[in-house]
Amino acid sequence: MCGIVGYVGKEDSAPILIDGLRRLEYRGYDSAGLAVHDGERIQVVRAVGKLRELEKAVGAAPLPGSLGIGHTRWATHGRPSEINAHPHVAGKVAVIHNGIIENHMPLRERLEKGGSEIVSDTDTEIVAHLIDEQLRKGGDLLASVRGALAQVEGAYAIAVTSQDEPDRLVVAKSASPLVLGLGEGENFCGSDIPALLPYTKRVIVLEDGQLAVLTRETVEISTLEGAPVEAEVRTIDWSPMMAEKAGYKHFMLKEIFEQPRAIEDTLRGRLDREHGDITGAELGLADEHVPGIERVYLVACGTSHHAAMAGRYYFESLTGLPTSVELASELRARDPVIGPGDLVIAISQSGETLDTLMAAKLAKEKGARVLAIANVMGSAIPRMADGELYTRAGPEIGVASTKCFTAQLAALLMLAVYLGRRRGRLSPERTAELVEAMARLSHQMRDVLQGTRQLVMNLARRHVDARDVLFLGRGLNFPIALEGALKLKEISYVHAEGYASGEMKHGPIALIDSAVPVVVLVPQDECRDKSMGNLQEAKARGGRIIAIATESDDEVHQLSDDVVEIPAAGSELTPFLTVLPLQLYAYYVADFKGTDVDQPRNLAKTVTVE
Numbered sequence: 001m002c003g004i005v006g007y008v009g010k011e012d013s014a015p016i017l018i019d020g021l022r023r024l025e026y027r028g029y030d031s032a033g034l035a036v037h038d039g040e041r042i043q044v045v046r047a048v049g050k051l052r053e054l055e056k057a058v059g060a061a062p063l064p065g066s067l068g069i070g071h072t073r074w075a076t077h078g079r080p081s082e083i084n085a086h087p088h089v090a091g092k093v094a095v096i097h098n099g100i101i102e103n104h105m106p107l108r109e110r111l112e113k114g115g116s117e118i119v120s121d122t123d124t125e126i127v128a129h130l131i132d133e134q135l136r137k138g139g140d141l142l143a144s145v146r147g148a149l150a151q152v153e154g155a156y157a158i159a160v161t162s163q164d165e166p167d168r169l170v171v172a173k174s175a176s177p178l179v180l181g182l183g184e185g186e187n188f189c190g191s192d193i194p195a196l197l198p199y200t201k202r203v204i205v206l207e208d209g210q211l212a213v214l215t216r217e218t219v220e221i222s223t224l225e226g227a228p229v230e231a232e233v234r235t236i237d238w239s240p241m242m243a244e245k246a247g248y249k250h251f252m253l254k255e256i257f258e259q260p261r262a263i264e265d266t267l268r269g270r271l272d273r274e275h276g277d278i279t280g281a282e283l284g285l286a287d288e289h290v291p292g293i294e295r296v297y298l299v300a301c302g303t304s305h306h307a308a309m310a311g312r313y314y315f316e317s318l319t320g321l322p323t324s325v326e327l328a329s330e331l332r333a334r335d336p337v338i339g340p341g342d343l344v345i346a347i348s349q350s351g352e353t354l355d356t357l358m359a360a361k362l363a364k365e366k367g368a369r370v371l372a373i374a375n376v377m378g379s380a381i382p383r384m385a386d387g388e389l390y391t392r393a394g395p396e397i398g399v400a401s402t403k404c405f406t407a408q409l410a411a412l413l414m415l416a417v418y419l420g421r422r423r424g425r426l427s428p429e430r431t432a433e434l435v436e437a438m439a440r441l442s443h444q445m446r447d448v449l450q451g452t453r454q455l456v457m458n459l460a461r462r463h464v465d466a467r468d469v470l471f472l473g474r475g476l477n478f479p480i481a482l483e484g485a486l487k488l489k490e491i492s493y494v495h496a497e498g499y500a501s502g503e504m505k506h507g508p509i510a511l512i513d514s515a516v517p518v519v520v521l522v523p524q525d526e527c528r529d530k531s532m533g534n535l536q537e538a539k540a541r542g543g544r545i546i547a548i549a550t551e552s553d554d555e556v557h558q559l560s561d562d563v564v565e566i567p568a569a570g571s572e573l574t575p576f577l578t579v580l581p582l583q584l585y586a587y588y589v590a591d592f593k594g595t596d597v598d599q600p601r602n603l604a605k606t607v608t609v610e
């Protein structure tokens with residue numbers, strides 16, 4: 001997730017672009033850059049680090065010109081560095097991009113064979129070279145962008161400027177957001193409305209498969225095939241604060257609703273639906289490593305540890321490999337038996353958690369292969385690991401992790417399916433079935449978020465004064481029960497406990513009375529019938545039962561006070577769906593209590609102490 005802005009008008013573009021990038025910095029902040037056309041040539045300035053580094057660089061080497069593009073980066077392909085920062089230049093064009101080009105590898109090979117000099121590790125530079133290639137064949141910028149995009153698969157919002165066309169910006173979109181801003185004698189584009197709001201309230205939201213040509217006086221939109229488009233102009237009345245959160249009250253709520261997109265991006269280019277398999281690309285593990293793996297350790301803290309616990313179910317059942325889950329802080333408190341033949345997967349949203357980093361280092365010293373699953377490219381854990389698998393959730397601002405959790409689940413499931421297939425544990429048919437189920441997942445998540453929001457909000461309002469809440473789950477949904485309890489504790493300060501449903505009768509059942517809401521996860525899976533027994537035990541003790549169940553499960557409806565329904569999905573996929581109402585529940589309880597949802601007391605987003 002990166003931020004892009006573009007300007008063509010009468011003013012100096014650099015300050016407007018930098019101001020727009022500042023409003024988009026929540027989308028990424030590992031490097032930034034500008035390309036400005038001064039009427040004769042394009043000048044580019046890029047800098048690693050936060051936006052102030054770019055400001056310093058532009059201060060030292062001013063960029064005059066009233067047409068320009070700017071980018072703030074959240075690395076997906078290639079580490080944060082000046083050479084990988086946008087804009088990328090090829091021949092006479094400069095390009096900025098937000099998204100993921102899935103077929104960048106074969107395109108890179110073809111371009112390099114044809115003599116293109118590609119200097120960065122990014123997928124974006126490939127687009128710049130494709131446009132340059134088309135320009136050399138004699139088309140104008142618009143035709144060349146069209147010709148280039150016809151070869152590209154994946155997600156993109158791009159803005160392009162060409163040395164030979166000093167008065168036109170060409171932009172295009174597919175699956176990544178792009179908004180056009182309409183001014184007087186000036187026009188704008190940006191990844192998101194906040195970048196445009198200080199300059200104009202009149203916007204056009206570009207649709208997938210559309211391009212636009214922006215000049216000072218005009219905005220012309222067409223399809224990739226060249227058909228003209230009449231777009232709706234909307235007037236935005238958001239305050240700047242609302243705009244930063246895309247209209248949501250808190251970053252956490254925005255991030256909860258971003259999960260379908262985060263899952264799509266994390267799976268992008270890694271699911272091979274044509275062959276019903278997981279591609280080895282960017283998994284941090286290659287086919288040649290597979291025979292050497294005898295055992296798996298999943299190591300993490302907090303929410304990432306809950307993802308690891310779900311990962312153990314995936315690894316054991318889909319790969320047949322003995323798998324342990326370790327709290328990173330505890331691993332180092334022991335003398336763990338780890339060595340060559342072990343694959344240690346360190347899972348961390350930030351990639352900087354000190355406990356996880358130290359545990360991964362210990363495992364490496366003992367001779368294990370370390371694979372990092374992280375959301376922040378170039379962070380400490382992937383840097384020290386032997387392989388890296390990035391979730392592509394984009395920056396997570398809310399201290400309570402939500403979208404990174406489901407993105408971690410997706411990464412673990414992909415890895416398990418990849419290994420399971422190569423170890424012969426999964427048949428081609430079963431692998432293809434899982435790949436298809438993963439491809440459907442984001443739609444199901446969208447349905448759950450939209451379909452349950454109001455009901456969950458009402459439940460949270462009704463139970464806002466509960467002093468204790470229990471969450472019960474079995475099998476793959478046990479870690480989800482733990483995660484539901486952690487979310488509620490973190491942001492609402494309500495005492496909550498997650499238990500394995502079957503464990504309740506061994507003690508925690510004593511806590512249940514009519515003042516205690518009991519959230520029971522009973523989706524249709526192998527554990528459902530046993531979990532129903534546990535639900536009845538809680539009901540018999542007077543607990544107020546909130547069930548999270550598969551739609552149309554009449555028995556659950558009869559026995560529960562309230563039921564939040566999720567669509568039918570294979571067992572492996574249910575955690576992605578059951579966790580969503582739990583995140584919403586925690587959010588709304590906290591919001592009704594009026595706590596600081598995004599920055600709860602005593603917590604930090606990244607914990608770099610042991």
Ligand code: AGP
Pocket residue numbers: 301302303304305347348349350351352353356399400401402490603604605606607
């Ligand atoms: C989650 O909501 C927490 N804030 C916390 O438990 C977090 O998951 C933990 O600190 C691990 O962080 P990491 O994923 O960045 O390593």
